[in-house]
Amino acid sequence: MKGQLYIDNKNIFTELGVATMQGNYGELVAFSPSKTPDSNDWAEEDGREFDLSEIHLDTKEVTLEFGFFSEWGYNDFVVLLSDMGYHDFNFPQLGRTFRLRLSSQNSFEMYNSTKRSKFTFVNDFPRPDGYVYQEPVNSILLPKGYELDNMDLSAYGVLVLKGSDSEILKIPAVKKNLLQNFNYRDGAVYDGEYVKFQTKDVNLKCLMRAPNFDTFWRNRDALLYDLTRLSTKTDAEGYEYKDAERMFYVDEWNENYPCYYKSCKTDSFNPIDGIWWAFTLTLVFTSFRLGNTEYLLASEAGELIVTEDEKYFIDLGD
Numbered sequence: 609m610k611g612q613l614y615i616d617n618k619n620i621f622t623e624l625g626v627a628t629m630q631g632n633y634g635e636l637v638a639f640s641p642s643k644t645p646d647s648n649d650w651a652e653e654d655g656r657e658f659d660l661s662e663i664h665l666d667t668k669e670v671t672l673e674f675g676f677f678s679e680w681g682y683n684d685f686v687v688l689l690s691d692m693g694y695h696d697f698n699f700p701q702l703g704r705t706f707r708l709r710l711s712s713q714n715s716f717e718m719y720n721s722t723k724r725s726k727f728t729f730v731n732d733f734p735r736p737d738g739y740v741y742q743e744p745v746n747s748i749l750l751p752k753g754y755e756l757d758n759m760d761l762s763a764y765g766v767l768v769l770k771g772s773d774s775e776i777l778k779i780p781a782v783k784k785n786l787l788q789n790f791n792y793r794d795g796a797v798y799d800g801e802y803v804k805f806q807t808k809d810v811n812l813k814c815l816m817r818a819p820n821f822d823t824f825w826r827n828r829d830a831l832l833y834d835l836t837r838l839s840t841k842t843d844a845e846g847y848e849y850k851d852a853e854r855m856f857y858v859d860e861w862n863e864n865y866p867c868y869y870k871s872c873k874t875d876s877f878n879p880i881d882g883i884w885w886a887f888t889l890t891l892v893f894t895s896f897r898l899g900n901t902e903y904l905l906a907s908e909a910g911e912l913i914v915t916e917d918e919k920y921f922i923d924l925g926d
Contacts, residue, residue, distance in 0.1 A: 612628050612700070612701065613628050613697060613699055615696065615697055616688075616695050616696055617696075618688070620685065624684045624685055625677045625678025625681035626675070626676055627674065627677065628672060628673065629674065632673060633699070633702060633879055634874035634875075634876065634877035634885075635874060636670055636702070636704075637874060637877060638668070638872045638874040639869075639871075640665040640734030641665070641666050641668065641871035642664065642666065642870055642871070643663075643666050645658045647659065652802070653804060653895075654805045654895045654896065654897050655780075655807045655895030655896065656806075656807050658868065658892075660852040661849065661851065661852075662838065662852070663836050663838070663868065663869070665735065666734070667731060667732050668730070668731045668734060669729070669731075670706075670708065670729045670731055671714060671727070671728045672729065673727075675722055675723070675724050676722060676723040676724070676725070677722055681723075689727070690710070694707050694709050695710075701821075702821060702879065703821040703825065704825060706731060707732075707733050708729035709730050710728075711730045712727070713725060713726070714726040714727065714728055735832070741830065741833050742826055742829075744763050745826060746762065746765040746827065748765055748817050748819070750765070750767050751767065753859040753860055754768045754772075754856070754858060755855075755859070756835070756854055756856060757834065757839075757854055758855075761814070764816065764827045764830060764831045765816050765817050765823070765824075765827050766814050766815065766816045766831070767814065767817070769815055770813070772811075772812045772813050775810050775812065776810055776812075776858060776865070778808070780807060782805060785802075786799040807893060807895070807896070808892075809890050809893075810867070810890065810891050811889075811890050812888065812889045812890075812891065813875075813886075814888070814889050815885070815887075816828065816887070817882065817883065817884055818883045819882055820883070821879075836869055837852065838852050854866070854869070854891075865896065866893070866894045866895055867892055868891065869889075870890040870891060872889055873887060873888045873890075874886070874887050875888060
């Protein structure tokens with residue numbers, strides 16, 4: 609308990625008799641959600657056209673539970689949190705400091721000699737201060753098959769869990785065409801010339817593993833960076849532009865899905881004896897349609913075979 613948490617360089621256990629409760633850290637490691645980008649919805653097109661020329665992360669609430677083991681610990685703790693807006697919360701076990709501000713108190717319980725209370729804080733700084741990108745490193749053998757812009761998620765130490773495939777393949781809601789419903793006749797008149805689909809949120813159940821916190825933070829921060837970075841692309845007329853749209857690839861059925869990062873939620877987090885972080889990663893599939901699968905010639909090893917000039921894949925449907 610003595611070295612669990614320092615607030616503004618104060619050891620809150622030795623100085624105030626306050627300790628954090630177990631199970632507090634899951635919300636701290638989850639990514640902040642992205643702010644909703646502007647978009648256009650064209651009735652004749654699948655999905656939506658999003659302005660991803662820039663993408664920004666929103667604030668995030670974090671709930672922490674504390675135990676108070678001294679007579680005036682609770683009062684002193686509230687005074688500490690109230691003396692200014694922001695405070696530096698340093699968790700030595702995690703190897704990271706978070707700058708948080710107090711938002712509310714969720715609960716307060718009294719026992720014979722102790723008190724317990726949950727406080728909600730807001731993290732207004734969703735990216736590590738002064739972050740410089742480092743490629744992920746992973747020494748743990750994990751299954752492959754899910755890629756983000758040609759980077760397999762196993763490179764980040766991430767395993768995609770059971771149930772994610774059904775989320776990917778489930779069709780989105782259908783866009784509603786022109787519908788006329790008259791009181792003087794049965795039924796309705798619907799423009800049934802075509803069917804177009806809306807965008808859809810895909811909730812990927814993931815597990816990140818790491819042998820230590822240096823590796824965990826490196827891979828966790830690299831994944832967030834790669835999910836939200838702007839890449840330079842070229843349009844049909846040759847003009848370059850910045851875009852945060854990602855390509856999510858599933859090897860099992862050789863399909864790419866255009867998407868962008870929306871949110872992240874911790875399901876469970878174990879920081880002891882090897883780090884296990886189970887989380888739900890939500891991506892917005894900006895355009896989705898089944899039936900456009902191309903069947904390409906591949907070797908027995910699963911490598912796609914190209915033409916002699918190495919420019920084209922061989923489409924078995926041609």
